[in-house]
Amino acid sequence: MAIQSFHPPKRVLMGPGPSDVSERVLQALARPTIGHLDPLFVAMMDEVKQLLQYALQTKNPMTLPISAPGSAGMEACFVNLVEPGDKVIVCQNGVFGGRMKENVERAGGIAVMIEDAWGTAVDPNKVAEAFKKNPDAKIFAFVHAETSTGALSDARTLAQIAKQHNALVIMDCVTSVGGTPVLLDEWQIDAAYSGTQKCLSAPPGLSPVSFSQRALDVIKTRKHKVQSWFLDMNLIMGYWGTGKRAYHHTAPINNLYGLHESLVMLQNESLEKAWQRHRDHHLALRAGIEAMGLQFIVKEQDRLPQLNAVTIPDGVDEAAVRTQLLNDHNLEIGAGLGALAGKIWRIGLMGTSSSMWHVEYCLNALDKVLGKAGAKIKTGVAVDSAKAAFGKLAKAS
Amino acid sequence: MAIQSFHPPKRVLMGPGPSDVSERVLQALARPTIGHLDPLFVAMMDEVKQLLQYALQTKNPMTLPISAPGSAGMEACFVNLVEPGDKVIVCQNGVFGGRMKENVERAGGIAVMIEDAWGTAVDPNKVAEAFKKNPDAKIFAFVHAETSTGALSDARTLAQIAKQHNALVIMDCVTSVGGTPVLLDEWQIDAAYSGTQKCLSAPPGLSPVSFSQRALDVIKTRKHKVQSWFLDMNLIMGYWGTGKRAYHHTAPINNLYGLHESLVMLQNESLEKAWQRHRDHHLALRAGIEAMGLQFIVKEQDRLPQLNAVTIPDGVDEAAVRTQLLNDHNLEIGAGLGALAGKIWRIGLMGTSSSMWHVEYCLNALDKVLGKAGAKIKTGVAVDSAKAAFGKLAKAS
Numbered sequence: 189m190a191i192q193s194f195h196p197p198k199r200v201l202m203g204p205g206p207s208d209v210s211e212r213v214l215q216a217l218a219r220p221t222i223g224h225l226d227p228l229f230v231a232m233m234d235e236v237k238q239l240l241q242y243a244l245q246t247k248n249p250m251t252l253p254i255s256a257p258g259s260a261g262m263e264a265c266f267v268n269l270v271e272p273g274d275k276v277i278v279c280q281n282g283v284f285g286g287r288m289k290e291n292v293e294r295a296g297g298i299a300v301m302i303e304d305a306w307g308t309a310v311d312p313n314k315v316a317e318a319f320k321k322n323p324d325a326k327i328f329a330f331v332h333a334e335t336s337t338g339a340l341s342d343a344r345t346l347a348q349i350a351k352q353h354n355a356l357v358i359m360d361c362v363t364s365v366g367g368t369p370v371l372l373d374e375w376q377i378d379a380a381y382s383g384t385q386k387c388l389s390a391p392p393g394l395s396p397v398s399f400s401q402r403a404l405d406v407i408k409t410r411k412h413k414v415q416s417w418f419l420d421m422n423l424i425m426g427y428w429g430t431g432k433r434a435y436h437h438t439a440p441i442n443n444l445y446g447l448h449e450s451l452v453m454l455q456n457e458s459l460e461k462a463w464q465r466h467r468d469h470h471l472a473l474r475a476g477i478e479a480m481g482l483q484f485i486v487k488e489q490d491r492l493p494q495l496n497a498v499t500i501p502d503g504v505d506e507a508a509v510r511t512q513l514l515n516d517h518n519l520e521i522g523a524g525l526g527a528l529a530g531k532i533w534r535i536g537l538m539g540t541s542s543s544m545w546h547v548e549y550c551l552n553a554l555d556k557v558l559g560k561a562g563a564k565i566k567t568g569v570a571v572d573s574a575k576a577a578f579g580k581l582a583k584a585s
Numbered sequence: 586m587a588i589q590s591f592h593p594p595k596r597v598l599m600g601p602g603p604s605d606v607s608e609r610v611l612q613a614l615a616r617p618t619i620g621h622l623d624p625l626f627v628a629m630m631d632e633v634k635q636l637l638q639y640a641l642q643t644k645n646p647m648t649l650p651i652s653a654p655g656s657a658g659m660e661a662c663f664v665n666l667v668e669p670g671d672k673v674i675v676c677q678n679g680v681f682g683g684r685m686k687e688n689v690e691r692a693g694g695i696a697v698m699i700e701d702a703w704g705t706a707v708d709p710n711k712v713a714e715a716f717k718k719n720p721d722a723k724i725f726a727f728v729h730a731e732t733s734t735g736a737l738s739d740a741r742t743l744a745q746i747a748k749q750h751n752a753l754v755i756m757d758c759v760t761s762v763g764g765t766p767v768l769l770d771e772w773q774i775d776a777a778y779s780g781t782q783k784c785l786s787a788p789p790g791l792s793p794v795s796f797s798q799r800a801l802d803v804i805k806t807r808k809h810k811v812q813s814w815f816l817d818m819n820l821i822m823g824y825w826g827t828g829k830r831a832y833h834h835t836a837p838i839n840n841l842y843g844l845h846e847s848l849v850m851l852q853n854e855s856l857e858k859a860w861q862r863h864r865d866h867h868l869a870l871r872a873g874i875e876a877m878g879l880q881f882i883v884k885e886q887d888r889l890p891q892l893n894a895v896t897i898p899d900g901v902d903e904a905a906v907r908t909q910l911l912n913d914h915n916l917e918i919g920a921g922l923g924a925l926a927g928k929i930w931r932i933g934l935m936g937t938s939s940s941m942w943h944v945e946y947c948l949n950a951l952d953k954v955l956g957k958a959g960a961k962i963k964t965g966v967a968v969d970s971a972k973a974a975f976g977k978l979a980k981a982s
Binding site for chain 1: 587588589590591592593594595596598600602603605606611612613614615616617618619620621623624625626629632635636652653654655656657659660664684687688690691692780782788789790810811812813814815832833834835836837838839840842843845846848849852853911917922
């Protein structure tokens with residue numbers, strides 16, 4: 189009758205996030221809870237800030253995790269920078285650009301949309317065009333790594349165009365941080381938000397954000413109060429800033445232990461090696477996927493290594509395949525979203541889940557389940573193709 | 586040079602929250618992360634909803650944890666119910682009524698404030714008066730258990746007055762849930778928010794909320810979109826509601842394991858026993874505190890058992906005492922906030938921290954540290970007084 193303790197199975201997480209959380213990070217979560225104003229906790233907060241500055245390649249002092257998932261990080265960027273009547277140029281090439289539009293409009297701003305096909309990168313020419321038509325745009329926003337399609341956009345070029353028009357740049361780097369280069373300072377990004385459950389392989393629940401000095405100046409001189417009390421960076425800095433910490437809200441203590449540990453692991457591996465690891469395992473998976481006869485929907489130069497959007501073989505019930513992968517192999521891969529629902533699978537190789545063990549496990553499971561379903565694929569060759577591709581990479585490096 | 590893993594000490598948490606998190610809940614946090622759309626996770630979400638309905642004594646289907654700390658739960662209640670121009674009667678008898686005012690105004694509402702002295706309960710006569718002057722008030726908001734002062738207000742009576750004027754009732758029950766009776770349906774509360782790190786003794790990071798059918802009807806027929814995308818209950822119900830779950834944001838998976846476990850523990854103990862336990866340990870602590878010569882600032886009938894606001898002996902550096910309690914005894918108690926900063930200590934006996942072990946540990950540490958500081962208190966008697974008081978309670982029951 190009464191509800192019992194919950195004991196989740198051990199899944200292999202190869203969807204669009206969460207990715208596999210290592211035993212080391214899980215154990216960090218279980219360390220004793222201490223107070224959110226405890227001097228030892230405050231010292232750890234400073235380390236988290238430093239580690240995030242490294243992960244995001246920025247010197248911005250205002251670099252910290254928002255106490256809620258990535259969607260709240262997105263909202264923090266928009267509600268702090270957008271004031272009623274502000275014009276914001278928003279690029280949409282997947283689900284998350286649409287969510288940006290919602291955020292702009294709910295903050296009283298005017299969203300000027302630039303549309304690109306789902307599965308393609310944002311087209312810089314369209315951005316230049318939009319600025320010509322809207323020279324008064326205050327903010328430019330785009331998604332660096334579209335989790336819904338697996339496409340990577342050219343952040344440096346896009347930000348450059350916006351800077352020529354003196355606009356503030358907001359970048360979604362939820363899926364890119366830790367998996368592909370994210371260089372906030374070099375690219376001159378004014379506000380960025382990320383997530384913990386993708387290439388950082390910590391559990392979901394926190395959203396690293398970073399604001400440039402220019403963004404801070406805008407936030408400090410707003411005409412209207414930030415519409416969210418919880419996400420008002422003016423207040424949050426009283427708790428996360430330097431000097432004496434003032435209580436704003438109670439931080440998610442144990443979640444922060446987990447993020448700290450995952451960032452220490454990233455620091456120890458180094459960003460360069462983490463990027464390389466994501467690239468190599470993507471190439472191995474790709475060899476297997478293509479040997480099987482499936483295709484990538486994103487063209488080669490725009491492909492995210494950590495999120496592989498692949499076609500579904502004709503006549504296959506894609507949801508049934510995912511259910512079988514989950515039930516028979518404890519393997520989670522992602523469905524398509526929005527315009528791509530029912531048309532693709534999204535295979536994540538993020539953080540801890542970016543390993544040859546994962547590549548082989550996934551290809552083997554797909555091979556078996558698709559084979560059983562009678563799909564028109566080439567069975568029995570994927571794993572070997574992946575191994576061969578990975579061997580070549582190892583030799584070359 | 587490089588940042589190392591963080592190993593927090595084991596503190597004894599007797600401040601205003603977080604309270605001590607049991608080993609059982611900590612171990613639940615460390616269970617393997619699974620997907621936020623995994624059927625097994627979705628089944629666990631349903632159990633969390635059921636367990637929260639029990640904790641809040643409500644049948645409201647829209648009872649769920651917001652994926653962020655209590656401040657976000659507060660904001661969720663206000664941004665979903667308040668539309669621009671709406672009049673809201675807000676009671677302030679501590680810090681959190683002031684935060685409610687901020688929330689009303691940032692949502693475009695008009696806050697009509699009722700002020701009561703810090704450390705007293707909300708005065709129902711003032712509420713009746715405010716409604717007479719403002720018969721057009723759409724919403725009435727109050728804090729059930731003021732964490733900043735330790736005062737408990739009479740929720741049933743306050744809500745009744747609001748209902749006579751047909752207003753929606755928003756209640757802050759962050760510190761009351763699990764420690765003192767919270768009866769949402771019986772009291773006719775339309776929207777309530779709570780926290781996990783007080784009497785539920787789970788780590789901070791989630792905010793249980795509940796909305797009545799009447800509140801839902803108001804939310805569904807709003808003229809303006811909810812200003813927060815992340816906290817829009819219309820969207821959140823797509824993920825937490827019944828039927829097929831649609832992705833809205835990624836839930837804080839492992840945090841939810843912890844909350845689930847703490848709620849299972851509460852269910853197994855029963856609410857009645859938990860309330861009794863909080864009352865008994867409060868009375869034991871009180872006997873010790875008073876034997877020592879310290880006073881409570883809240884009058885007896887309005888005192889929260891789980892949050893004891895006590896005076897500081899003359900001539901004592903209160904911050905130095907707290908530092909010494911932390912450094913020499915690993916004991917955290919709380920400072921005063923706002924109008925009570927420097928004037929009181931806040932001693933929490935919440936959830937796992939409500940035990941005779943905690944009462945004795947705290948009294949013993951206070952006795953030693955205050956004795957050393959040369960405070961004018963009666964030393965060496967507190968623990969025995971507490972034990973004697975507890976012994977009497979045990980005999981009486």
